[in-house]
Amino acid sequence: MDKQVPFHETLNLTLIGNMGRVNRLCREAVTHAVEPLGLTQSRWTTLMHIKMLSEGVTQLEIAHSLSIEMPSLTRILKQLEEQSLIIRRIDEYDKRSKKIYFTDKGRQILSSLQEEVDEITQQIYSGLNHQQLDAMAHHLIKLEQNAQACIKQQIQKKVKK
Amino acid sequence: MDKQVPFHETLNLTLIGNMGRVNRLCREAVTHAVEPLGLTQSRWTTLMHIKMLSEGVTQLEIAHSLSIEMPSLTRILKQLEEQSLIIRRIDEYDKRSKKIYFTDKGRQILSSLQEEVDEITQQIYSGLNHQQLDAMAHHLIKLEQNAQACIKQQIQKKVKK
DNA sequence: CACCTTTGGTTAGCCTGCTAACTATTATTT
DNA sequence: AAATAATAGTTAGCAGGCTAACCAAAGGTG
Numbered sequence: 484m485d486k487q488v489p490f491h492e493t494l495n496l497t498l499i500g501n502m503g504r505v506n507r508l509c510r511e512a513v514t515h516a517v518e519p520l521g522l523t524q525s526r527w528t529t530l531m532h533i534k535m536l537s538e539g540v541t542q543l544e545i546a547h548s549l550s551i552e553m554p555s556l557t558r559i560l561k562q563l564e565e566q567s568l569i570i571r572r573i574d575e576y577d578k579r580s581k582k583i584y585f586t587d588k589g590r591q592i593l594s595s596l597q598e599e600v601d602e603i604t605q606q607i608y609s610g611l612n613h614q615q616l617d618a619m620a621h622h623l624i625k626l627e628q629n630a631q632a633c634i635k636q637q638i639q640k641k642v643k644k
Numbered sequence: 645m646d647k648q649v650p651f652h653e654t655l656n657l658t659l660i661g662n663m664g665r666v667n668r669l670c671r672e673a674v675t676h677a678v679e680p681l682g683l684t685q686s687r688w689t690t691l692m693h694i695k696m697l698s699e700g701v702t703q704l705e706i707a708h709s710l711s712i713e714m715p716s717l718t719r720i721l722k723q724l725e726e727q728s729l730i731i732r733r734i735d736e737y738d739k740r741s742k743k744i745y746f747t748d749k750g751r752q753i754l755s756s757l758q759e760e761v762d763e764i765t766q767q768i769y770s771g772l773n774h775q776q777l778d779a780m781a782h783h784l785i786k787l788e789q790n791a792q793a794c795i796k797q798q799i800q801k802k803v804k805k
Numbered sequence: 806c807a808c809c810t811t812t813g814g815t816t817a818g819c820c821t822g823c824t825a826a827c828t829a830t831t832a833t834t835t
Numbered sequence: 836a837a838a839t840a841a842t843a844g845t846t847a848g849c850a851g852g853c854t855a856a857c858c859a860a861a862g863g864t865g
Contacts, residue, residue, distance in 0.1 A: 740831065
């Protein structure tokens with residue numbers, strides 16, 4: 484009977500709001516650092532994921548890895564291609580899909596980028612140990628599953644009406 | 645010596661990315677539910693915060709509470725005013741600032757909104773206890789502080805150059 | 806083989822965050 | 836009291852997420 488106020492009035496939306504703000508700040512921290520490379524937040528994130536997945540990956544695979552939708556990715560890749568950092572090449576075995584490769588310029592930038600990202604993320608995670616980070620990642624996934632179940636439920640309700 | 649790969653290669657950016665996605669999903673869950681009320685994500689969030697802070701609050705106070713910048717808020721309030729859910733009234737003691745009040749229509753919608761938000765957030769947080777949620781909130785704040793320190797550092801470096 | 810469905814990618818346009826540059830009022834300094 | 840600085844709010848325009856609607860290629864089915 485002494486734990487009603489904190490949850491209902493303060494935590495309810497605050498936690499969700501905080502997640503958005505912290506996410507923005509973390510990405511901004513890196514973006515600031517790599518600004519001289521001419522990279523925005525979505526562009527450097529995309530480059531890192533392509534590297535992680537290796538060259539020759541398809542757009543769909545990148546989109547999944549980034550957890551964004553295809554139209555969002557299309558725009559980012561278009562910009563990266565205009566900056567001559569990547570190339571989109573049609574897959575000869577499935578002419579619908581396109582495979583992504585780095586240009587030489589892209590590969591050059593990538594190494595500086597990797598350094599910066601490593602340094603910044605080290606700083607951002609400092610003061611938290613692996614257990615705490617793992618717990619957090621775990622709880623985030625739980626929240627995500629709950630939210631997804633919620634949305635599914637909403638949609639079903641709508642169909643009934 | 646068995647924990648090198650997970651951190652460096654998978655967790656580094658993933659945690660940050662996940663935060664963004666989970667945040668989007670959580671807000672989408674509520675937005676789906678209150679769509680019939682004609683409210684978007686930023687609009688219902690703002691209404692909830694105004695209610696929490698009580699009517700007569702200034703725009704600046706709302707912006708702080710929402711952790712967004714004034715221009716972002718200005719747009720949202722303009723829309724809410726067009727929907728006749730709130731009124732902006734110039735403070736007679738400081739004619740620069742405006743105080744926000746609900747209309748009758750606004751107050752009506754607010755009660756349905758509160759119900760929905762309570763229900764959805766309950767569902768989203770289910771499976772996690774208070775300790776876990778508190779820990780998460782705590783760790784989020786730590787990440788935020790680290791990120792902010794990082795950004796400050798970047799700016800100082802730039803000044804030196 | 807012809808038709809239909811599915812799938813990878815694109816385009817158009819909305820929503821919501823931001824910064825930069827502005828106005829108008831208030832506070833401070835001289 | 837006049838000049839200057841600071842503050843509340845606005846406008847314009849960018850960045851990056853999304854859905855809806857489309858095209859073209861690939862896969863199934865009668």
